[in-house]
Amino acid sequence: MTLDFAGKRILVTGGTRGIGRATVEAFLAAGARVAVNGSTVQSTEKAIATLGLEAIGVPGDVSGADACKLIVETAATELGGLDILVNCAGVAHGGPVEEMTEALWDQTLDINLKGTFFCIQAALPHLRASQGNIVNLASDAGLIGEAGLAVYCASKGGVVNLTRALALELAPEIRVNCVCPGYVDTDMVRRDVIDASTDPKATEQALANAAPLNRIATPAEIATAILYLASPHALFMTGAALQIDGGTTAGHPKRD
Numbered sequence: 001m002t003l004d005f006a007g008k009r010i011l012v013t014g015g016t017r018g019i020g021r022a023t024v025e026a027f028l029a030a031g032a033r034v035a036v037n038g039s040t041v042q043s044t045e046k047a048i049a050t051l052g053l054e055a056i057g058v059p060g061d062v063s064g065a066d067a068c069k070l071i072v073e074t075a076a077t078e079l080g081g082l083d084i085l086v087n088c089a090g091v092a093h094g095g096p097v098e099e100m101t102e103a104l105w106d107q108t109l110d111i112n113l114k115g116t117f118f119c120i121q122a123a124l125p126h127l128r129a130s131q132g133n134i135v136n137l138a139s140d141a142g143l144i145g146e147a148g149l150a151v152y153c154a155s156k157g158g159v160v161n162l163t164r165a166l167a168l169e170l171a172p173e174i175r176v177n178c179v180c181p182g183y184v185d186t187d188m189v190r191r192d193v194i195d196a197s198t199d200p201k202a203t204e205q206a207l208a209n210a211a212p213l214n215r216i217a218t219p220a221e222i223a224t225a226i227l228y229l230a231s232p233h234a235l236f237m238t239g240a241a242l243q244i245d246g247g248t249t250a251g252h253p254k255r256d
């Protein structure tokens, strides 16, 4: 299966590192021109400097509707239109219910869910013109619960059902799908969970054990699924929540 995006104009929010960065690199390798969004000018410029001439930077914080509009409009102006929107910007805060503050709730929901919605809203005229499509980053935590991650689960469950509702509303012109990764080897997991724990080796093993395939994913594995959903190979897919989770959400694992 060849994934050819020659001439396609892509916006990836949260494209400066992790899954977003792997997605940007995969689109560039497949011939696309990519607008890369990071939350600050500094992080965006740093990423762009290493990505080559077909990548442009569109910095901005997706947690506000006005900023989402500016990010999308800048990307569409610079690229001369928009074919694909990938909503990848996201944050995760773990901890017991008692420790979750209103500020953490607002930040998580504003970036993960509100930002996704308002980037889509802003992109619609461009995607209607190009008959484009949308891929959102949900999570296995949007399909099943995870203890200690209630707020993140709420935000990603929202992304899954937002994807389904918009797929129905925007059909047949615009396809809307989401991916649901399990644990992926990015800053969100490697830096903030594994390396931040008292026993990083044991924590990494525990995360790997959560998946029947006994490991965490690489960012490139998630990028491949995103490109597939965005490609003509997936023309009969909309409203899908595609699991790339090593079997985590398949059901109860084998017992010893």
Ligand SMILES: NC(=O)c1ccc[n+]([C@@H]2O[C@H](COP(=O)([O-])OP(=O)(O)OC[C@H]3O[C@@H](n4cnc5c(N)ncnc54)[C@H](O)[C@@H]3O)[C@@H](O)[C@H]2O)c1
Binding pocket: 013, 014, 015, 016, 017, 018, 019, 020, 037, 038, 039, 043, 060, 061, 062, 063, 087, 088, 089, 090, 091, 092, 111, 137, 138, 139, 140, 180, 181, 182, 183, 184, 185, 186, 187, 188, 189
């Ligand atoms: N890593 C995992 O295990 C995992 C699993 C399932 C889903 N996801 C989702 O995948 C997406 C990418 O996560 P990652 O693992 O690459 O994390 P990461 O922390 O490595 O990268 C997050 C990206 O989002 C950007 N971002 C954060 N806040 C932003 C804001 N306000 N405005 C614009 N950009 C912002 C960051 O700059 C960065 O580019 C997120 O939506 C995350 O929830 C991650």
